[in-house]
Amino acid sequence: MIDYHALAPELLLAGTVLAVLTVDLLRVEKYWVAVVGLFGLFLSFIPVLTLGFCDTLTFCEDTGTRFLFGESYAVDSFSLVLKALFLGSAFVAVLLSVGYLESDRFWQGEFYFLMLSSVLGAVVMASSRDLVTIFVALELVTGPTFLMAGWRKGDPRSNEAMLKFFIIGVLSAALLLFGMSLVYGTTGELTFAGIRAEAAGIRGGDLEALFTVGVLFTLLGFAFKVSAVPFHFWTPDTYEGSPTPVTAYLSVVSKTAGFVGLLAICYLAFRDATFLWGPALWVLAAASMTVGNLAALRQTNIVRLLGYSSIAQGGFILVPFGAAVAAGVTDVQLEEAFFATVTYLLIYAFMNLGAFAVIIAGGNRLRSAEIGDWAGMFGYAPGLATMLAVFFFSLAGIPPLAGWFAKFVMFRAVLSVGGGWAAALAIIAAVNSVIAFVYYAKVVKSAFMDPAPEHVAVADLARMPTVPSLQFALVLTVAGVIVLGIFPGIIAEIGELTKTFASGF
Amino acid sequence: MTVTAGWYMALAASLFTIGAAGLLLRRNALVMFMSIELMLNSVNLTFVAAGRELGVLEGQLSVLFVMVVAAAEVTVGLAIIVAVFRNRATASVDELTGLRG
Amino acid sequence: MTLADYLPIALMFVLGVGFASVAMYFSWRIAPKKPTPEKLAPYECGIVPLQEPAQRFPVKFYMVAMLFVIFDVEIIFLFAWAVRFDQFGWAGIAAVGIFVALLIETLVYVWKRGALDWNVARRARYRRVVAPERVQEEAA
Numbered sequence: 197m198i199d200y201h202a203l204a205p206e207l208l209l210a211g212t213v214l215a216v217l218t219v220d221l222l223r224v225e226k227y228w229v230a231v232v233g234l235f236g237l238f239l240s241f242i243p244v245l246t247l248g249f250c251d252t253l254t255f256c257e258d259t260g261t262r263f264l265f266g267e268s269y270a271v272d273s274f275s276l277v278l279k280a281l282f283l284g285s286a287f288v289a290v291l292l293s294v295g296y297l298e299s300d301r302f303w304q305g306e307f308y309f310l311m312l313s314s315v316l317g318a319v320v321m322a323s324s325r326d327l328v329t330i331f332v333a334l335e336l337v338t339g340p341t342f343l344m345a346g347w348r349k350g351d352p353r354s355n356e357a358m359l360k361f362f363i364i365g366v367l368s369a370a371l372l373l374f375g376m377s378l379v380y381g382t383t384g385e386l387t388f389a390g391i392r393a394e395a396a397g398i399r400g401g402d403l404e405a406l407f408t409v410g411v412l413f414t415l416l417g418f419a420f421k422v423s424a425v426p427f428h429f430w431t432p433d434t435y436e437g438s439p440t441p442v443t444a445y446l447s448v449v450s451k452t453a454g455f456v457g458l459l460a461i462c463y464l465a466f467r468d469a470t471f472l473w474g475p476a477l478w479v480l481a482a483a484s485m486t487v488g489n490l491a492a493l494r495q496t497n498i499v500r501l502l503g504y505s506s507i508a509q510g511g512f513i514l515v516p517f518g519a520a521v522a523a524g525v526t527d528v529q530l531e532e533a534f535f536a537t538v539t540y541l542l543i544y545a546f547m548n549l550g551a552f553a554v555i556i557a558g559g560n561r562l563r564s565a566e567i568g569d570w571a572g573m574f575g576y577a578p579g580l581a582t583m584l585a586v587f588f589f590s591l592a593g594i595p596p597l598a599g600w601f602a603k604f605v606m607f608r609a610v611l612s613v614g615g616g617w618a619a620a621l622a623i624i625a626a627v628n629s630v631i632a633f634v635y636y637a638k639v640v641k642s643a644f645m646d647p648a649p650e651h652v653a654v655a656d657l658a659r660m661p662t663v664p665s666l667q668f669a670l671v672l673t674v675a676g677v678i679v680l681g682i683f684p685g686i687i688a689e690i691g692e693l694t695k696t697f698a699s700g701f
Numbered sequence: 702m703t704v705t706a707g708w709y710m711a712l713a714a715s716l717f718t719i720g721a722a723g724l725l726l727r728r729n730a731l732v733m734f735m736s737i738e739l740m741l742n743s744v745n746l747t748f749v750a751a752g753r754e755l756g757v758l759e760g761q762l763s764v765l766f767v768m769v770v771a772a773a774e775v776t777v778g779l780a781i782i783v784a785v786f787r788n789r790a791t792a793s794v795d796e797l798t799g800l801r802g
Numbered sequence: 803m804t805l806a807d808y809l810p811i812a813l814m815f816v817l818g819v820g821f822a823s824v825a826m827y828f829s830w831r832i833a834p835k836k837p838t839p840e841k842l843a844p845y846e847c848g849i850v851p852l853q854e855p856a857q858r859f860p861v862k863f864y865m866v867a868m869l870f871v872i873f874d875v876e877i878i879f880l881f882a883w884a885v886r887f888d889q890f891g892w893a894g895i896a897a898v899g900i901f902v903a904l905l906i907e908t909l910v911y912v913w914k915r916g917a918l919d920w921n922v923a924r925r926a927r928y929r930r931v932v933a934p935e936r937v938q939e940e941a942a
Contacts, residue, residue: 214907218907221915332766332770335773342781343781346781346784349784359781362778363733366778367721367724369741370721370737373744374744374747377744377751380759381710381754707810762882765882769878772872772874772876773872775871779867783861
């Protein structure tokens with residue numbers, strides 16, 4: 197018998213996707229499509245809560261981790277936390293899109309359909325516990341985003357963003373799949389639990405070489421998805437060419453989904469192969485931080501700057517993985533690393549979505565993404581400039597904004613492992629935090645201190661309102677960044693729940 | 702000499718390499734899509750060969766999913782080509798150089 | 803699988819490359835070569851094209867191709883059910899029914915959007931239904 201309560205979030209979201217498609221066919225104002233979508237996201241959030249607080253509810257039978265379809269699909273505290281994150285981020289992303297899509301000539305109905313389908317993929321991803329499910333979920337996340345990236349159909353730059361993204365995305369899918377097929381071929385198992393059990397016997401055997409190649413190809417596929425250096429070259433172009441709400445979505449939901457897949461596959465399937473993925477991810481983490489931050493220093497376009505910044509942030513998220521490079525890393529240390537990654541992902545979603553919300557609001561007024569044009573924003577839009585400062589300083593990791601706690605747990609996880617390699621990674625991360633602060637602060641300084649450029653009509657801009665949906669999104673993210681920064685205990689509590697996942701079945 | 706699973710694996714690996722090379726070297730978007738299909742189908746071959754060697758059905762089951770995902774990707778790809786065609790009247794990737802990077 | 807098992811593969815590569823190069827070498831050696839300017843030109847008459855002409859297909863061919871690929875391949879899932887339909891019973895039929903219903907909804911959507919119409923003028927009529935404000939905008 198299928199446990200429908202455990203599947204309720206996915207089922208409700210799938211229903212919403214169909215409802216959005218149907219509403220789009222009716223003769224109604226197009227914003228109703230967005231309203232239905234937002235309502236559906238809210239609706240599917242409810243079962244996530246009831247499942248999460250199952251032990252305190254009378255009608256819910258608390259059965260611990262719920263496994264469905266054999267061991268292919270698991271609903272545990274980790275997947276519930278991530279599902280809540282995906283649904284919440286998608287809610288904000290839809291809010292960001294509403295005003296933006298109405299401001300220009302866009303096909304709106306299909307946009308929300310595609311975005312919600314992609315979110316459905318992310319939600320499924322959080323629960324996937326076998327290779328095929330995780331692959332289908334990953335494709336469901338990325339497939340619609342290819343089209344969303346090219347939503348400005350008449351704009352050649354958007355076309356280019358779409359085509360580059362598509363080719364790299366499909367290439368990475370093929371690499372991932374090839375790795376998975378080799379892992380399946382050598383272990384004979386598709387479920388993560390099965391692979392973990394079989395992998396122990398492979399070590400030192402005839403099939404070890406093939407298995408190693410399989411693991412590395414799988415990591416390679418995910419490295420493209422989370423745009424880790426040196427597999428990042430599509431990121432800045434796609435981020436710049438896509439409509440900005442889509443960029444926000446790509447940099448938060450799609451990227452987090454990639455990290456969730458990586459977490460599940462590394463900590464469950466390849467748990468006993470840390471000697472394989474530890475060094476590989478160590479290199480990726482160090483390269484992503486360094487290259488991302490150094491490239492971001494030179495950017496003059498604010499969207500491109502955030503693109504490189506998100507590559508660098510991806511590097512910071514990878515750091516706890518890389519810490520597993522040390523031989524004989526204990527289970528407790530791995531749990532700490534896992535906790536650090538999840539915490540970083542949760543906080544990253546808030547601050548990056550917020551930063552993009554500010555950029556969309558500013559871009560609506562200025563019609564420009566050049567940092568030079570943003571100078572003097574404090575003069576005519578003090579609220580917006582202040583929020584810009586809040587999000588950018590949070591991304592830089594300045595207390596008391598949420599970003600500092602993310603960085604703090606990240607460093608704690610690395611240092612708890614100890615040893616030369618982990619210490620080296622910690623030093624690289626520390627240097628990069630300083631570099632990152634320089635370019636974040638440069639933008640904020642320009643907005644606060646510099647005079648507005650002459651071609652910017654300050655008086656007109658001061659009167660321009662921010663769209664209500666965008667205001668709502670800004671309030672949500674600002675509140676999140678400040679509250680979580682002052683009371684990091686909340687996020688630590690949530691992260692703590694997910695640790696049980698890393699401790700194994 | 703019998704044909705063992707290793708041969709199929711090797712064939713799949715060769716096909717995968719040819720596909721990857723085609724994707725990276727060819728500049729016509731349609732040809733690139735064909736290369737992608739080649740890569741995905743070589744993976745299918747690996748799945749089927751491994752499943753048969755191990756005597757389980759999961760390999761063949763995975764192929765169904767991979768095929769459907771591949772079809773969906775090709776559809777998205779064709780849609781993208783149409784969109785690019787309309788603005789450019791070319792399917793050559795080299796001419797898409799508007800963005801730095 | 804040991805390294806020795808890879809020997810046939812290596813052998814196959816050697817044979818393949820070897821056969822191709824031997825064949826090419828002999829055809830190059832044996833063939834008579836008397837080049838004239840006319841023979842070296844790509845076409846015997848007419849001007850040599852500087853670049854490939856832009857090939858333009860009507861978009862509707864692509865539309866049909868896309869829809870065909872999707873609907874054709876989705877049916878694969880029915881195959882997995884069909885080989886064991888007697889063991890799944892009514893639950894299986896219900897599951898497949900839901901699946902087919904989803905396909906039908908997609909079909910209805912595509913139909914209503916006019917993507918199945920070969921006649922472009924008629925497709926424009928559907929557009930007036932689905933996106934009236936856009937048609938007005940374009941007319942203005």
